[in-house]
Amino acid sequence: MAQSTLIHGRYRLLDLVGRGGMGEVWRARDESLGRRVAVKCLKPPARREDAGFLRVLRERFRREARVAASLQHRGVTVVHDFGDDDGLLYLVMELLEGRNLSQLLADNKGQPLPVAEVLDVAEQVAAALAYTHAQGVVHRDLKPANVMRSEDGTVKICDFGIARLAHDIGFTARISGTGMAMGTPHYMSPEQIADSAVDHRSDLYSFGCVLYEIATGSPPFEGGDPWAVLVGHRDTPPVPPRAHRPDLPPPLATAILRLLAKAPDDRPDAAAGLAGELAAARAHPPAARAGAWGTAYPGAPVVPAGVAGIAPLWMPPWTRGMDAGLPAAGRRRAGTPPDGAPAAPAGPALREPVASWGVARAPEASAADLTHAAARPAPARIPAQGAPPRERLADLTDRRDAGLRLGRAGRWEEAYEVHRAVAAERELLLGSYHPDTLASRHETGTALARSGRHPEALEEYARTAAGCAGVLGPDHPDTLAVRHELGHALGRLGRWEEALEVHRQLAFVREQALGSADPATVASRNEEAHCLERLGRRSEAEEVYRELARRC
Structure with a gap:
C-alpha cells in the first residue's frame, strides 16, 4: 500500500502506523464523514490465483469482522466498517491516540x-x-x-x-x-x-x-x-x-x-x-x-x-523452528559463561526450573552420592582409535533428530529407545564425556522421565551432571542446570531432604557467580523454600521468602 491510496473510494491512507505478519495499519481519513480513522489492510496468503480459497477467505473475513463490529464496550476498539477492495481485505476502526x-x-x-x-x-x-x-x-x-x-x-x-x-x-x-x-x-x-x-x-x-x-x-x-x-x-x-x-x-x-x-x-x-x-x-x-x-x-x-x-x-x-521473539520489555540480563569457557554440549538447551516427574523410589543412592556424582570431575576420555567416519556421525545425528521428533509427538517410549541407542554408539565412537554423548544421555534421561521410569531417569541425570561437570566445570551454567533437574527429580520422588541440599548448594554457587537478584539464583532459592515447606518447616521457608523479597 502507498500513501494517498483511496480504499473503496472512501478511505484515504495518510501515513503508516505499523506493519506486521498480518498486514499494515494506516492512519486514514474517511472522505464521506470527514473523520480520522485507522485502517488495517490484511494481506492474503500467496494463493491469490485460487478462486475457491479466496472465496472462503473473504467469507471467513466477513464473519470475523461482523463479530468484531458487534462488540460495543468502552474497553474494546470500535470497528466501523470492513470490506474487500479488489482483493484487499480491510477493517476500518476508531483511531486511538x-x-x-x-x-x-x-x-x-x-x-x-x-x-x-x-x-x-x-x-x-x-x-x-x-x-x-x-x-x-x-x-x-x-x-x-x-x-x-x-x-x-x-x-x-x-x-x-x-x-x-x-x-x-x-x-x-x-x-x-x-x-x-x-x-x-x-x-x-x-x-x-x-x-x-x-x-x-x-x-x-x-x-x-x-x-x-x-x-x-x-x-x-x-x-x-x-x-x-x-x-x-x-x-x-x-x-x-x-x-x-x-x-x-x-x-x-x-x-x-x-x-x-x-x-x-x-x-x-x-x-x-x-x-x-x-x-x-x-x-x-x-x-x-x-x-x-x-x-x-x-x-x-x-x-x-x-x-x-x-x-x-x-x-x-x-x-518447530519458531522464533521466540522478544517480550514487550526485552529480556532480563542472563548469566553468561566467562570468556574462554567451553561451549555447551550439543542437544537441547538446559533451562531451569524444568519439569520433573516421579514416584516413590527405594533409597539406594544417597543425596551425597548424587551430589558428589554431579560435581566431581569426569575421568579423562580415552580417544577412539582413528577419526569416526563422517557418514556414521551424520547418521547418528539424523537418528537423534528422529528421537526428538518422537518426543515432541508424545511417543516417549519409542524416543527412549532411539536416544539410548544413539548414546551408546556415540559413547563407543567419541567417548563417554564427549559433548554429543552427554547430550544424548540427557535426552535419554528426559525420555525415561516422560515414560514414568523415574528411578532410571534420576540415575541418568546424575550421570549427565557428572559428565558436564568434567567437560564444562562444576560451576558452568549447564552443569548447574542439570543439577537443578536432579534436585527436581529428587523432590518428585519424595526425597525432600536430599532435594533441599541440592537446591541450597545451587543457590550458593549461583549467588556467588550471578548475584542474589539473578533469576537463576532466585529460582534456586525459591526451590529451597518449596522443599522446606514440603518438609513442614514453614517458618524457615517464610524466612527464605522474606529474604528474597528484600533482595529482589
Whole structure:
C-alpha cells in the first residue's frame, strides 16, 4: 500500500502506523464523514490465483469482522466498517491516540509500570474481557501490543477476530523466521501450546502474562529460544511476582498467579471474578513489604507438588523452528559463561526450573552420592582409535533428530529407545564425556522421565551432571542446570531432604557467580523454600521468602 491510496473510494491512507505478519495499519481519513480513522489492510496468503480459497477467505473475513463490529464496550476498539477492495481485505476502526503497553514499557526503559497504573490497566482489561467473554468471543492473542492506553487514560483491547482469522485460514505460516501469527510465545496458554481446545480461560492466562510483565518488567518465562519459553508455560510454576518487585500489593500478586494456573479449571471462572482482589490491592498500603509473598493472603495459589509432571502436554509440530521473539520489555540480563569457557554440549538447551516427574523410589543412592556424582570431575576420555567416519556421525545425528521428533509427538517410549541407542554408539565412537554423548544421555534421561521410569531417569541425570561437570566445570551454567533437574527429580520422588541440599548448594554457587537478584539464583532459592515447606518447616521457608523479597 502507498500513501494517498483511496480504499473503496472512501478511505484515504495518510501515513503508516505499523506493519506486521498480518498486514499494515494506516492512519486514514474517511472522505464521506470527514473523520480520522485507522485502517488495517490484511494481506492474503500467496494463493491469490485460487478462486475457491479466496472465496472462503473473504467469507471467513466477513464473519470475523461482523463479530468484531458487534462488540460495543468502552474497553474494546470500535470497528466501523470492513470490506474487500479488489482483493484487499480491510477493517476500518476508531483511531486511538495513545500508546500500547509494549510501547509504554519501552518508554519506561523496560522498567515496570507504577502500581497504580498496573491496577488501572488490570481493572479496565478485566472489565473488557468480562464483556467479550459474555458475548462468546475469545481474543486468542492477548499481549501488550494489543492493549492500547489512550491519552485520556482509557484502556482498550485491539484486534478481536484477527487471531481467529489467522487460525482458520492459515493467514501466515505457523512457523516463521520472525514469529508466529497465532499466539505469541511469551503470552501463550498451556492449552494453546498443546494445540488443544481453547476457551475464554486461555485469554485469562494471557492476561496474567501481560499483568506479570507490566508489574515486574519481564514476562513470566524467558529464554533465548522458543522451547525454553513454551516449556516454561507448559511445565514450570512462575516465580512469584513479588520476588521481582516486593512493593506489589499481595492481592495483586495473588490475582496474577491465579490467572497463570496451568490448568484452565484452576484459573478464575471469569475476568469479573478478579474484582475483589483488585479492589483489595487498591486498598493495600503502598510500598508494603512485610510478609512472605505467596502466603500473605488466604486463597493464594499453591503449586501442587506434581503440577509439573502430571499428564504432560506435548509440543505440537507447528512450534518447530519458531522464533521466540522478544517480550514487550526485552529480556532480563542472563548469566553468561566467562570468556574462554567451553561451549555447551550439543542437544537441547538446559533451562531451569524444568519439569520433573516421579514416584516413590527405594533409597539406594544417597543425596551425597548424587551430589558428589554431579560435581566431581569426569575421568579423562580415552580417544577412539582413528577419526569416526563422517557418514556414521551424520547418521547418528539424523537418528537423534528422529528421537526428538518422537518426543515432541508424545511417543516417549519409542524416543527412549532411539536416544539410548544413539548414546551408546556415540559413547563407543567419541567417548563417554564427549559433548554429543552427554547430550544424548540427557535426552535419554528426559525420555525415561516422560515414560514414568523415574528411578532410571534420576540415575541418568546424575550421570549427565557428572559428565558436564568434567567437560564444562562444576560451576558452568549447564552443569548447574542439570543439577537443578536432579534436585527436581529428587523432590518428585519424595526425597525432600536430599532435594533441599541440592537446591541450597545451587543457590550458593549461583549467588556467588550471578548475584542474589539473578533469576537463576532466585529460582534456586525459591526451590529451597518449596522443599522446606514440603518438609513442614514453614517458618524457615517464610524466612527464605522474606529474604528474597528484600533482595529482589
